[in-house]
Amino acid sequence: MNPAETHNQNNSHNPFLTLNYEPALESLGNDYYDEVVAAEFPQHILRWRNDAVLPCLGLDTQKVTNEDFITAFGKFQGRKPLLALRYHGYQFGEYNSRLGDGRGFLYGQVRATDGELYDFGTKGSGTTPYSRGGDGMLTLKGGVREVLAAEALHYLGVRTSRCLTMIETGLALWRGDEPSPTRSSVMVRMSSSHIRFGTFERLHFFRRPDLSKKLLDHVIEHYYRHLLGEKDKYALFYAELVKRIAELVAQWMAVGFCHAVLNTDNMSITGESFDYGPYAFIPTYDPYFTAAYFDYYRRYCYSHQPSICKLNLELLQEPLKAIIDPGDLAAGLASFNKYYQVKYRSLMLKKLGFEELCYSEADELLNLTIKFLQDSQIGYHEFFYEMARTFSPKWRDEPALVMSTSDIVPASGTSPIFDDWCVLYHKILNYFDLEHLDVISQTLTNQNPQTALLRPVIESVWEPIFQEDNWQPFDELIKKIQSGS
């Protein structure tokens, strides 16, 4: 996006200031947050505006100027209070009581056109009481990476926060993991909620079950509304959270996403995915693929994600035990594996072209697919895209024709696993009528876009920004992601 010419205007006409804000969290009282002020930046250059989410806020994209974004989300004019939320969390297995919004705040909560409440939360907006000596800032590359991850995951069908905007702020930052000095940005995230597992953990740490209960009532009222009025709404809340998280992890696993930092302060109480730091999409199927260079023991590697999220849910039982019967909590968590497996199976079968596959061979196909992908180390995303690209009704005629026009898979007769896979896929295709093959082809295309947000792809759009401030490749990549191509 070319930052368009900006013009002065009266801030009272800024459409971001007249949205349906609700002081939902603020009204809980100041046990949960600290009021903070935003940093003042030397520069404000709008680098990204997410026009795709504006209609959901009831805004007409044509009527929102770049200056509106900058005054609201770069200069933070006209909105108060800005709230740094308090939370703790288990980080790489260790409890950390010195956390909280250290480089962000809750800008506001908005009732959107879908009737849901959304949080606008910042990242890189200055120091707070929780900065722990940090500079309160976000690097430009960090902003670029989070914008890309959120859009990519959203269009792949993952339940995720989105970025509303990202503004370059003109500071020189020093970071150990980027060539420094490096450029700065402030990002505004739109999420279903910024209440984290760690928000409850902090209240437990301070032995305040009264505050935990008040917060849980708030969570149910806003994010689990259908449970209001149920006699055992607290137990039902936990059971549903377990389901939401299990399904979220299944979504990550199917699209080949490794979050990288699954600390309990990065787990949302609504079951939404957020905080995209050192994440990566897996290049090939490697269970031990680890995205964060500082994750020395592979704690949060790709295949550990289901068990780690289950563990995080178990840790959340400690603060919830003051409100929910431990037996109910245990029963809720016991369903995690089942929810995960059902969702993962269904999503993977979709990637293979099947909306519903009740044949006994379904699991065999899934296992064989994973085995082939792991043994061959063929590109994970590339393989599914190639299936979609080369799909032909002829695949029903004989196994040797399955994917025979693709040059990324082994030639027929050269790989026993792949040959077995072709035999099975061919067999399953023959369960369907000829007319149904169009549906399979369409499902393959819908589920497996060509554009995969692999690290080299991110670097290929970052490099022109870094070298010559050329944002065109970044804009083009986002357009491709948003069009599902």
Ligand SMILES: Nc1ncnc2c1ncn2[C@@H]1O[C@H](COP(=O)(O)OP(=O)(O)OP(=O)(O)O)[C@@H](O)[C@H]1O
């Ligand atoms: N540059 C920084 N200055 C101050 N605090 C920071 C900085 N970077 C991270 N933190 C704080 O360190 C903790 C862990 O950071 P983490 O990267 O998980 O969160 P975050 O990315 O800053 O925010 P979010 O979880 O909302 O995406 C948080 O309390 C965060 O506020």
Ligand SMILES: [Mg+2]
């Ligand atoms: Mg975080």
